[in-house]
Amino acid sequence: xxRAETRRPAARRWATVTTVLTTATLAxxxxxxxxxxxxxxxxxxxxxTINTTFNADPTTFSPPQGRNADDYMASRLLFDTLVRRGTDxxxxxxxxxxxxxxxxRGVFTIGENGTCSDGTRITPTVVADSLxxxxxxxxxxxxxxxxxxxxxxxxxxxxxxxxxxxxxxxxWADMLQGLSMTATGIVCPDGLADPKGLNAGTADGxxxxxxxxxxxxxxxxxxxxxxxxxxSWPQYEPAIEGVPxxxxxxxVNANSSAVANELLTGTRDIAIIRxxxxxxFDGQKGFTAEKFPIGSMFALFxxxxxxxxxxxxxxxxxxxxxxxxxxxxxxxxxxxxPYYSFAHPxxxxxxxxxxxVLPQDPAAAAQALTGEKIKFLGTQVFxxxxxxxxxxxxxxxxxxxxxxxxxxxxxxxxxxxxxxxKWDMTLMGAINAxxxxxxxxxxxxxxxxxxxxLNWTGNENPELKALVADAMAEEDEAKRCGIYNEIQRIVxxxxxxxxxxxxxxxxxAREGFAVxxxxxxxxxxxxxxxx
Amino acid sequence: MTTTxxxxxxxxxxxxxxxRRGPAQHPWVxxxxxxxxxxxxSFAVLTAVTFLIVPLIPGDPAAVAAGxxxxxxxxxxxxxxxxxxxxxxxxxxxYFSGIITLDLGTSFISGEEVSQVIFSRFPFTxxxxxxxxxxxxxxxxxxxxxxxxxxxxxxxxxxxxxFNVVTGxxxxxxxxxxxxxxxxVFAVTLGWFPAAGAATFDSLVLPTAGLMFGPACVIARVxxxxxxxxxxxxxxxxxxxxxxxxxxxxxxxxxxxxxxxxLTLSGLILAAQLGGAVVIETVFAWPGLGQGIVNAILQRxxxxxxxxxxxxGLLATLIIILVDVVLAVIDPRNLGGASHDA
Numbered sequence: 001x002x003r004a005e006t007r008r009p010a011a012r013r014w015a016t017v018t019t020v021l022t023t024a025t026l027a028x029x030x031x032x033x034x035x036x037x038x039x040x041x042x043x044x045x046x047x048x049t050i051n052t053t054f055n056a057d058p059t060t061f062s063p064p065q066g067r068n069a070d071d072y073m074a075s076r077l078l079f080d081t082l083v084r085r086g087t088d089x090x091x092x093x094x095x096x097x098x099x100x101x102x103x104x105r106g107v108f109t110i111g112e113n114g115t116c117s118d119g120t121r122i123t124p125t126v127v128a129d130s131l132x133x134x135x136x137x138x139x140x141x142x143x144x145x146x147x148x149x150x151x152x153x154x155x156x157x158x159x160x161x162x163x164x165x166x167x168x169x170x171x172w173a174d175m176l177q178g179l180s181m182t183a184t185g186i187v188c189p190d191g192l193a194d195p196k197g198l199n200a201g202t203a204d205g206x207x208x209x210x211x212x213x214x215x216x217x218x219x220x221x222x223x224x225x226x227x228x229x230x231x232s233w234p235q236y237e238p239a240i241e242g243v244p245x246x247x248x249x250x251x252v253n254a255n256s257s258a259v260a261n262e263l264l265t266g267t268r269d270i271a272i273i274r275x276x277x278x279x280x281f282d283g284q285k286g287f288t289a290e291k292f293p294i295g296s297m298f299a300l301f302x303x304x305x306x307x308x309x310x311x312x313x314x315x316x317x318x319x320x321x322x323x324x325x326x327x328x329x330x331x332x333x334x335x336x337x338p339y340y341s342f343a344h345p346x347x348x349x350x351x352x353x354x355x356x357v358l359p360q361d362p363a364a365a366a367q368a369l370t371g372e373k374i375k376f377l378g379t380q381v382f383x384x385x386x387x388x389x390x391x392x393x394x395x396x397x398x399x400x401x402x403x404x405x406x407x408x409x410x411x412x413x414x415x416x417x418x419x420x421x422k423w424d425m426t427l428m429g430a431i432n433a434x435x436x437x438x439x440x441x442x443x444x445x446x447x448x449x450x451x452x453x454l455n456w457t458g459n460e461n462p463e464l465k466a467l468v469a470d471a472m473a474e475e476d477e478a479k480r481c482g483i484y485n486e487i488q489r490i491v492x493x494x495x496x497x498x499x500x501x502x503x504x505x506x507x508x509a510r511e512g513f514a515v516x517x518x519x520x521x522x523x524x525x526x527x528x529x530x531x
Numbered sequence: 532m533t534t535t536x537x538x539x540x541x542x543x544x545x546x547x548x549x550x551r552r553g554p555a556q557h558p559w560v561x562x563x564x565x566x567x568x569x570x571x572x573s574f575a576v577l578t579a580v581t582f583l584i585v586p587l588i589p590g591d592p593a594a595v596a597a598g599x600x601x602x603x604x605x606x607x608x609x610x611x612x613x614x615x616x617x618x619x620x621x622x623x624x625x626y627f628s629g630i631i632t633l634d635l636g637t638s639f640i641s642g643e644e645v646s647q648v649i650f651s652r653f654p655f656t657x658x659x660x661x662x663x664x665x666x667x668x669x670x671x672x673x674x675x676x677x678x679x680x681x682x683x684x685x686x687x688x689x690x691x692x693x694f695n696v697v698t699g700x701x702x703x704x705x706x707x708x709x710x711x712x713x714x715x716v717f718a719v720t721l722g723w724f725p726a727a728g729a730a731t732f733d734s735l736v737l738p739t740a741g742l743m744f745g746p747a748c749v750i751a752r753v754x755x756x757x758x759x760x761x762x763x764x765x766x767x768x769x770x771x772x773x774x775x776x777x778x779x780x781x782x783x784x785x786x787x788x789x790x791x792x793x794l795t796l797s798g799l800i801l802a803a804q805l806g807g808a809v810v811i812e813t814v815f816a817w818p819g820l821g822q823g824i825v826n827a828i829l830q831r832x833x834x835x836x837x838x839x840x841x842x843x844g845l846l847a848t849l850i851i852i853l854v855d856v857v858l859a860v861i862d863p864r865n866l867g868g869a870s871h872d873a
Contacts, residue, residue, distance in 0.1 A: 056826065057640075057641060057826075058641075059598075059640045060641070060642070066598075067597075067598025067599060068598065068599065140605060140608065142597075142598055142599070142600040142601050142605065143600070196642075199642055200642065200643070217651050218641070218643055218647065218648050218651040218652070219648065219651055219652050219818045219822065219823055219826075220651060220652070220655070220818040221730075251728050251730070251816070251818075252816075252818060253727060253728065253816040254816075254826070255727070255813055255814070255816050257814075258714075258726065258727035258728075258813075258814065258815065258816040259727070259816070261714055261718060261719055261726030261727055262725075262726050262727050262728060262816075264719055264726070265718050265719060265722060265725065265726045267725050267726065267727070267728060267730070408589070408590075409590070409829060410595075410829070411589075411590035411591075411592075411594070411595045411829065411830065411831045412589045412590040414590070414591070414594040414595055415589070415590045415591035415594045418591075418594060418603055418606065431599055442600070449602055449603045450603050451603075452602050452603060452604040453602060454600060454602055
């Protein structure tokens, strides 16, 4: 037997092994692909389904615990609130059909058509229990103070009268608007009895909103089914056109380019696009696109002892070196708008006048900045690799400052910004989910972060705090706006914050689909099929 | 005396095979024990390294988990809830005892079980990685062999150069660029396949294609070189001298000699693709483990990072062991396996 012939058994074994492995691989691929949906493509303008996207997995399905835009989106679909924000900053009925609100009390009449996903009727008691859970220190919601203020809250239900009464010990004029926030979504008894299930989205009877969570595949997709017994739609004026989808499929996709490709190829119907991909829909036939602010950017200073920015002149000099148009170019590729207040223009009482900010004057700024050593903590999310931070730091260097810029990822920024010794200034992209003036102001006044508050600057700003208290106690809206205008003037003049511009996203819908944006805030429960 | 017997035994195959070989001396048993030892070692190293390295990533997981607008007190409470205030040794013991009871913990961010996160994402990574490697073998081996056979002895030099240039060029194209090109041409322009996502069966096509081009070029070049070497061997010349058909000669006497190199390389590529398909997964929004680990790192989700690395590491080790087993089945001389220890 020659040497070649000794190889024959090996060749046969090889062929067998290859065949087995190939068959197994193909079988595995066939078995695991696409959740068995091969014969029914997900895309396309089906008559009862909307395909959309999450940017990331929702971190929770419990409204008070919501932390990011995807949590808010899920909450909007699954939970109703007492009221909603409509066009022109109006407040429209949702579960509450009527209300009387003063700075210290709100009396809400609960409508009769509200039901939970397990059929339980939404009574004043159900509403009160849910709001008590939201307000409870044990729940530890980040939004509690934005809605009810710093005082004590008492919530009582009267099922016979059909009302819920909310009393706060410290006047809080933002209560009504706060109760439109997703964090105050009404959780039904089934969810309150099972906090873990509520968090995971598995408490089937917890939902008070138009949809129930039907499928959840982490990192892949989420399916929401329209509840047949749901009828407490918010009373928007004018009414929203189109019909709600029977099913909303949301895939998880953080890549804006891929999301844009999916829209263009018909795999998705409605999606949010960020960054440079927004321009792919400029003039694109068959699509509607609407830009909306997802945050307002402003420079924020560490005003604690030892920081160069305890000096107001130093802070003003930063305002004087920044060209807002150049900043917008760096931060958003020119898609954003310059802002003249730390609150975005849709916030009630926000100043939108360019004359309110300090004019650009690099020469004057140089007198204060020259030779100053400044620790600039920036996050990479503002512009490509944090280009917005780079622009501001370069503008300051031009004026003679010795800037040490640290462009870090969001997690590191969140950590280091809690350590005052690590930064002198930073750029903040405030989301302001409630769309209230206090929501925007909360990082500038009151107890500092190290003392349990939300104030990043470390300067309690008692003057501003007193003005906020006045505004919160003021029943007359025009007078309240007058106080807020005064607050904005002081913040800008003393440069506690330097307003810069907007962070934008674009809600994009294929022909035949629509979603509404009210006052710069997208409401996912308004997604509709329009033909 | 003992030395003498041992020496005698080693010189006498009959003694070695018959009298001295107990069950523990069987080549497959020794092979299995060696590989099992390697697997245990890999497990120990992976467990220790994943536990120790992950906290070195800058950034506080509690600050991320607490979310926007959280106060320092809320972040501190979150740190307590996540167990990050416990001494390192306590954290390690919790982690280790969890692993040996198949409990990888829960996500810091979503509270979901890590095993569920992995179970949800792994099939997607496995699909494209396995399909890609099968297609790579089905394409690259015949192409590499064909080019070597056609260019043997300096024939068709243009084909040899063309093969080198084309495979070199394709290999040099970054995966990100290749993926984007595939999307632009086959999804956006021609509309043949979905641009992203994993909703339908045809969603597999573009990510798999994006993943296979580079490895196909590497294996085709290796096969071409190995084939050229084998074609010059005496036994192949002898087979030709016996006027065996070309197909029979190449399939029976050339192909089996490429197996060791090809399978070893393929195993390494597959192991790398399981953990390293992140670029393709990002371009095609493919919900696999690669994207999962990137998201987990960005969110400082320690349990998910550790779980995915541990699973991918063990899978890589198992794949290499599987390749060794296959090679040993094909050619028992590989049972010695000195060069392929796990």
